[in-house]
Every structure is written in structure tokens, then in C-alpha cells.
Amino acid sequence: MSGCGAVNVLYALPTGGLFSTGSQFWYQDPTYVRDGPEDYDWFGRALAAGDFDGNGYDDLAVGVPWEDMDTTGGTVSDAGAVNVLYGSSMKLQAEGAQFWHQDILTGSTAEPDDHFGYSLAAGDFNGDGYDDLAIGVPFEDILLISIISDAGEVNVIYGFGGGLGASSQLWYQGLGVLGVAEENDHFGYALTALPTVKHKIYLPIVLKNYS
DSSP states (O other): OOSOBOEEEEEEOTTSSEEEEEEEEEOOBTTTBSSOOOTTOOBTSSEEEEOSSOSSSOEEEEEETTOOEEETTEEETTOBEEEEEEOOTTSSEEEEEEEEOGGGSTTOOOOTTOOBTSEEEEEOTTSSSSOEEEEEETTOOEESSSEETTOOEEEEEEEETTEEEEEEEEEEETBEESSOOOTTOOTTSSOOOOOOOOSOOOOOOOOOOOO
């Protein structure tokens, strides 16, 4: 199949460097990673790693921004999706994997050419100790007084002990974000999250008296 996409994962050695033995090769398939592979889905177009379930092992979010979504109303072309694989002591695993798309998020609807998952960023945005996932939808049409084509939006899914899904938020210019949504703004085209220190380290203070 052409352009369906895949992700290789190489694991680090304790002494440094990467080790090809035991590496993993992930792609969409009906058994392990939803959904089935299709031409030009571009699985792996965007990647983000974070500990979404707080078990001490990083998890991997994989953007599939050209995913076609099958709905009750028919196929929605290039709506986009995100696969999430969870980490464990046995590396990334398919068990418990998640498949996110706009139809299951508050305030969002899968539409043609939205490209949900075009960009990704992981970080603990609410400081609860679980990483969260920001998902760019830069070709989203925003409905205000009229439809604003390709204004763009960002979905945020919050993590908890069971993984992603504690709650979600929807952001676009004019909805909690400064600025005005305009045609071809592509809000969410690129995302990043600043690293945070999750554990405070208190160093002893040593006072010296030279008198």
C-alpha cells in the first residue's frame, strides 16, 4: 500500500546509544493498532511521547492526519485520527491502545480534510502528575456567524491513572485564545510543550563561618 505510514522504535542501551535488536515496527492493522491501513493515511506524520497514565513508562501518540473516518453518515475523507500506544516494562504494547478522533471529543466533529493529528505535543498542562496530549487540527473550519475555512483548532485530552481521557478541551482563536479566527490561519499547524520539572529536589544548604 502507498503512503499508509509506519513507525520504528529503537530502544536505548544502558551504556548509551541505540540497539536494533528488540526494536519495534508499528503500523495500523485490524488486530493490534486501529484502524486498518489505507493508502496515504500517513501514520506517523506527527509523534509525541509522554507518560499519560503515570505508571513511570512513556507512551507514544502517533498522528494519522489523512485517516478516513467511517461514520453513520458515510466515509469522511482525511478527517484524521491519533493512535496511542502505552509503555510498560515490556516496551510499547498494543494492549490498551487508544484510537482518538474528533467524533468522540467534546465540541468536535470529524469533517473532510480536517487533518486531526497533523501536529502533536505532550506535557502536564494541569500539573496533576499525568501528561496530557495536545492535538493540532490546522485545517478545521470554524463556525461563528459564518463558516471560516481552515481557521484551525487544537484539541487537548487530559491524562489520568487510566491513560488519556479524563476530560478534553477545545481551543481556537476567539475561544479562550487571543486573536480572531480568520480563513487560512491554520491555528495548530505546529505545537510544542515546554518541559516541566515533575519532582522537586531540595539540596542541603551548607553555611561556612570563616570568622
